[in-house]
Amino acid sequence: MKLALTEEQEMLKNTARDFLADKCQKTFVKQMEESETGYSRELWQEMVELGWMGLAFPEKYGGGDMNFLDLAVLLEEMGRACLPGPFFSTVVLGGLPILDVGSGEQKQEYLPELIRGEKIFTLALTEPVYRNYDTSSVTVQATPDDGDYIINGTKLFVPDVHVADYLLCVARTRPENGVTIFLADAKNPRIDYTILKTIAGDKLCEVVFDKVPVPMANILGQLNQGWSAVQKIVERAAVGKCCEMVGNMQRVVEMTVDYAKERKQFDRPIGSFQIIQHYCADMATDIDCARLSTYQAAWMLGKGLPCTKEVAVAKAWIAEASQRVSALAHQIHGAIGATIEHDLHFYTRRTKAAELAFGDANFYREVVAKEMGL
Amino acid sequence: MDYGFTEEQNKFRQEVRNFLEEEIKKGYWEPACDAWIQGFDPEFTKRVAQMGWIGITWPKEYGGQGRSHIDRLILTEEMLRYGAPAACHWFADRQIGGSILSFGSEELKKEFLPKITKGETYFGLGMSEPGAGSDLASLQTRAVEDGDYYVINGQKTWASCASFAHYFDVYVRTDPEAPKHRGISEFIVDIRSPGLSRIPMTDITGTEAWNDVFFDNVRVHKRYLVGEKNRGFYQVLHQLDYERSGMERLMGNYPLFEAIIQFAKENRLSQESVIRNKLAQLQIEFEVGRLLIYRVALVMEEGRAPNWESSMSKAYCTEFEKRLAGVAMEVLGPYGQLVSGSRLVPLRGMASHSYLGSKGYSLQAGTTEILKNVLAVRGLGLPSS
Numbered sequence: 001m002k003l004a005l006t007e008e009q010e011m012l013k014n015t016a017r018d019f020l021a022d023k024c025q026k027t028f029v030k031q032m033e034e035s036e037t038g039y040s041r042e043l044w045q046e047m048v049e050l051g052w053m054g055l056a057f058p059e060k061y062g063g064g065d066m067n068f069l070d071l072a073v074l075l076e077e078m079g080r081a082c083l084p085g086p087f088f089s090t091v092v093l094g095g096l097p098i099l100d101v102g103s104g105e106q107k108q109e110y111l112p113e114l115i116r117g118e119k120i121f122t123l124a125l126t127e128p129v130y131r132n133y134d135t136s137s138v139t140v141q142a143t144p145d146d147g148d149y150i151i152n153g154t155k156l157f158v159p160d161v162h163v164a165d166y167l168l169c170v171a172r173t174r175p176e177n178g179v180t181i182f183l184a185d186a187k188n189p190r191i192d193y194t195i196l197k198t199i200a201g202d203k204l205c206e207v208v209f210d211k212v213p214v215p216m217a218n219i220l221g222q223l224n225q226g227w228s229a230v231q232k233i234v235e236r237a238a239v240g241k242c243c244e245m246v247g248n249m250q251r252v253v254e255m256t257v258d259y260a261k262e263r264k265q266f267d268r269p270i271g272s273f274q275i276i277q278h279y280c281a282d283m284a285t286d287i288d289c290a291r292l293s294t295y296q297a298a299w300m301l302g303k304g305l306p307c308t309k310e311v312a313v314a315k316a317w318i319a320e321a322s323q324r325v326s327a328l329a330h331q332i333h334g335a336i337g338a339t340i341e342h343d344l345h346f347y348t349r350r351t352k353a354a355e356l357a358f359g360d361a362n363f364y365r366e367v368v369a370k371e372m373g374l
Numbered sequence: 375m376d377y378g379f380t381e382e383q384n385k386f387r388q389e390v391r392n393f394l395e396e397e398i399k400k401g402y403w404e405p406a407c408d409a410w411i412q413g414f415d416p417e418f419t420k421r422v423a424q425m426g427w428i429g430i431t432w433p434k435e436y437g438g439q440g441r442s443h444i445d446r447l448i449l450t451e452e453m454l455r456y457g458a459p460a461a462c463h464w465f466a467d468r469q470i471g472g473s474i475l476s477f478g479s480e481e482l483k484k485e486f487l488p489k490i491t492k493g494e495t496y497f498g499l500g501m502s503e504p505g506a507g508s509d510l511a512s513l514q515t516r517a518v519e520d521g522d523y524y525v526i527n528g529q530k531t532w533a534s535c536a537s538f539a540h541y542f543d544v545y546v547r548t549d550p551e552a553p554k555h556r557g558i559s560e561f562i563v564d565i566r567s568p569g570l571s572r573i574p575m576t577d578i579t580g581t582e583a584w585n586d587v588f589f590d591n592v593r594v595h596k597r598y599l600v601g602e603k604n605r606g607f608y609q610v611l612h613q614l615d616y617e618r619s620g621m622e623r624l625m626g627n628y629p630l631f632e633a634i635i636q637f638a639k640e641n642r643l644s645q646e647s648v649i650r651n652k653l654a655q656l657q658i659e660f661e662v663g664r665l666l667i668y669r670v671a672l673v674m675e676e677g678r679a680p681n682w683e684s685s686m687s688k689a690y691c692t693e694f695e696k697r698l699a700g701v702a703m704e705v706l707g708p709y710g711q712l713v714s715g716s717r718l719v720p721l722r723g724m725a726s727h728s729y730l731g732s733k734g735y736s737l738q739a740g741t742t743e744i745l746k747n748v749l750a751v752r753g754l755g756l757p758s759s
Contacts, residue, residue: 001383001444002376003672009375069375257754272757277750278743284754285686292665296377303378313661316654362651369654372635374644 003292009073016074019050020081026343032084033201037163039085048117053091057099061111068096068236069302072243072295079247079354082346084202086120086160092240093159093233094121094168101181101221101229110166110183119165122186123233124155124207133234133359135227138179140209142171148213149173149182154206161186161193161205168220169209170230178224182214200353235308238315238358239301242294245318245354249287249325252347256283256329263334270332279328286321293317309371316364319355326351383448390452393425398456405457407627407728410450412581413459414538416493423493428463429471436475436483437491443674447621447667454625465535466490466497469616470543473560477601477609482562486541498539498565500530500587501610508744510545511554511607515589517546517561522596524548524561526589532738536572536585539565543613545606558606562598569593578730612679617739619670619684624663624691626735627698627728631660633721634702643705652701656694663691682753685745692735692742699728 005013023043032038047053056071057063064070071091078087095114098107098121113119130137140153151171161167164186173180184191190212193205221229257280260271270276293314300307326348330337337344359367379387397403397418406413422428431446432438453460471490474482489495506513515528526546533542542563549557563570569590577583601609625631635653638644644653666687673680702725703710714723736742750756 001379001668001672003669005375257756260756269757271750272759274743274747274759277756277759278746280754280756281686281689281746281749284749285690288669288686289662289666289690292669293662295375296665299375299377310661313658316658317662365651365654365658368657369644369650372654372657374635374639374650374653 003295005073009070012070013073013077015050016052016077017080019046020077020083024081024083026082026346029082029084029346038160038203039163044085044117047087048115052087053095053117054115056091057095057111057115061107062115063111067302068239069295069298072239072298072302075240075243076247076250079244079350080251082248082350086122086163088237088240088244089122089160089164090114090120092237093123094166096236097123097168097181097229097233098183098220100232101226106183106220120160120163121166121168122158122160122164123237124158124161124167124169125230125234126155126157128154128156130156132363133231135177135179135230138170138172140169140171142169142173142180142182142214144173144216145213148215149180149219151182151184151209151212151214154208156206157196157204158193158207159205160203161191161207162195162203167191167207169214170226174224177227179227179230180223181220181226181229183218183220184209184212184214188212198353199349201349202353234358235311236301238364239294239297239311241354241357242290242314242318243298245322245351246287246291246294248347248351248354249283249290249318249322252325252329252344252351253280253283253287255344256280256332260332276332279332283325283328286325290314290318290321309368312364312367312371315359316361316368319361319364322351322355379444379448383444386445387448387452390427390449391456394452394456394458397421397458403459404722405629406459407457407630407724408581408731409457409459409461410454410464410622410626411461411534412583413457414461414535415459416462416538418459419462419493419496421493422460422463423491426491428467428493429487429491432471432475432487432491436487438487443671444668447671451621451625454621454628457629461535462496462538463490463493464622465499465539465543466495468620469613470497470499472616473543473609473613474562474600476612477560477605479597481597482600486562495541496535496539498533498535498542498585500533500542500544500563502532503529504531508741510610511558513545513547513558515544515546516550517548517559517594519548519596520593523593524596524599526561526563526592526594528589530587530589531584532575533572533585533587534583534738536565536587537574537582541565542587543600545610548606549604552604555607557604558610559603560600560606560609561594562600563589563592563594567592567594578733579727581731583734614740615679615681615684616674618688618745619667619674619680621664621667623688623735624660624667624694627695627724627732630702630721630724630728631656631698633724634698634705637721638705649705652704656698656701659694659697663687663694666690682749685740685748686753688739689736689742689745689749692732695728695735696732699725699732703729 054063059065142149142151167184167186169182190210192208196204297310297314336342430439430441517524517526548559569592572585572587574582575584670680670683709720712719713726
């Protein structure tokens with residue numbers, strides 16, 4: 001057992017931290033929240049040059065041949081910086097699933113251009129009445145039609161559709177036991193989207209598929225057998241979100257402790273008051289637990305080990321811990337933390353969104369309950 | 375980064391499990407909550423010693439095995455999982471042996487460590503006093519030099535393991551003029567010393583859990599001074615880091631955890647969403663706490679005393695244990711109030727025992743409040759209040 005990062009991972013972490021501290025300051029984040037695309041092409045290109053897109057992909061597609069644990073280190077730094085844009089969608093929701101279940105030809109076709117930063121991917125999974133990540137809540141239909149499949153229906157909370165080139169769409173191909181993943185051209189005119197306004201200022205969309213034809217060749221994985229692949233996508237995305245939240249929470253704890261050391265009331269730093277110290281101790285405990293459980297899951301994913309329970313433990317824990325940390329951070333910061341003058345709001349808004357993404361605490365408690373045989 | 379165990383570690387865990395299962399099969403003892411601190415079984419301790427499992431991290435020259443802190447954690451984790459009666463050797467194995475090893479003279483190491491590892495000598499602890507709890511540095515028990523001896527007068531309280539121990543590890547004031555942190559020394563005192571007497575104290579569960587220990591002109595030879603005179607407070611802080619470090623803070627009532635899950639399954643209570651949710655939440659908190667404690671062992675493995683890390687794990691884990699007892703009581707409903715020996719008592723009375731006993735978990739070895747102070751000041755660098 002060893003909890004420290006390798007030298008290589010430390011380097012990746014430091015490079016990412018320095019790079020993002022420079023290129024992704026809060027003024028930029030704010031600008032991106034207000035911009036139409038939600039990301040900067042220039043920064044995207046620089047991230048490509050740093051090898052970030054391809055980090056967790058095999059060398060033969062132009063990737064860095066590292067694994068999910070290395071990507072976790074990077075995602076943590078992105079969370080710390082509140083990095084806007086479609087990196088998560090492209091790599092975690094798009095690329096890695098293609099690597100999981102795509103055919104040799106599909107991988108060869110899509111992964112190199114993804115890694116070169118030329119194409120943006122995303123995943124259309126959840127739906128308007130969708131609450132739990134179970135197979136029965138996939139209702140968007142894909143019906144065979146002369147060599148194609150026709151996708152019809154509405155997907156909701158799909159990130160970054162407005163800039164995506166490809167959409168992984170999870171659709172129903174049989175009333176029972178029949179879910180299939182399709183790789184659709186996101187620019188198809190029969191796909192209509194609306195960008196929703198969210199607290200995180202990210203670009204979640206409502207996507208309407210109006211009889212969108214997708215060639216049979218664009219089925220990812222097996223026809224009707226897509227659900228196990230979807231489960232893996234959701235698991236990995238949940239851990240990816242945990243990584244971002246670890247970065248987010250770590251920064252919030254640091255900001256809060258620094259503030260408690262500096263802010264004086266009653267002629268002394270408020271951090272010398274025991275109640276504030278205990279709040280900070282609770283926050284530190286929450287972030288350390290979050291980190292330990294998240295990296296455990298990321299390590300297992302990276303090793304390809306079955307880790308349904310560990311993923312559930314991490315996300316269930318962090319979903320609630322992040323809210324406790326956020327609440328205490330606001331309490332300690334006082335009124336300034338409730339304004340947009342201070343950076344705290346960037347973290348608070350994102351951590352709430354991440355808490356809800358890919359399963360909340362209730363969802364994962366149920367997963368744990370099943371794993372316990374309850 | 376590696377969250378896994380080596381093949382040897384997995385083999386060792388299995389070896390410990392086999393040993394404990396065999397013990398239970400033979401009817402030597404029954405799994406119990408709090409057995410690490412209340413299960414005094416000299417024969418068990420002897421058998422554990424024969425396996426080489428007391429002081430396993432200590433150097434071989436003193437009877438140890440020179441093994442890793444992860445190995446020790448695997449061993450103690452399994453002892454706790456099976457609720458094994460390990461109280462005779464727990465304190466010496468966990469912290470007092472380590473204190474002798476870190477600070478004691480060569481003579482002391484040779485005298486005590488082999489006897490501990492053989493399961494022959496048990497230690498009790500004398501830290502708290504009626505007027506010195508969280509503010510341990512205010513302790514008043516005095517030791518005055520008299521030729522080759524120190525003469526000790528005063529009172530210790532909450533002394534664990536006192537009814538069975540052969541020796542006490544005590545902290546006493548050797549310089550009343552110095553600032554209070556700088557006038558304390560650590561001694562090993564033979565429990566049979568003339569002038570030493572004790573009165574058992576019964577805890578809220580009805581168990582004899584501690585003793586008041588009185589020192590009336592107790593003479594202790596100078597060679598039983600551990601470490602440097604007047605440096606005892608720094609030594610006790612070091613020892614407390616170890617006292618707080620272990621899995622017993624998470625798994626002290628583990629037999630109840632297993633039993634209540636089983637009970638909920640068998641009675642279909644686990645189909646009720648409220649109970650299901652609570653048990654799953656406990657499992658999540660348990661898994662997370664376990665990681666905190668493995669982190670502490672890795673700190674020790676680096677050769678560093680775990681300081682804020684063990685404060686964090688202990689504060690977190692004892693709160694978990696209290697919640698576990700609370701949930702168990704809820705699951706059992708009115709049956710939860712029945713105590714061991716009563717007609718109809720469920721789960722051998724573990725729930726009511728643990729519910730009451732766990733009140734002390736977040737007090738012993740540093741209250742949760744003190745631990746959070748340590749974490750805030752030493753871990754986060756916040757200014758002392």
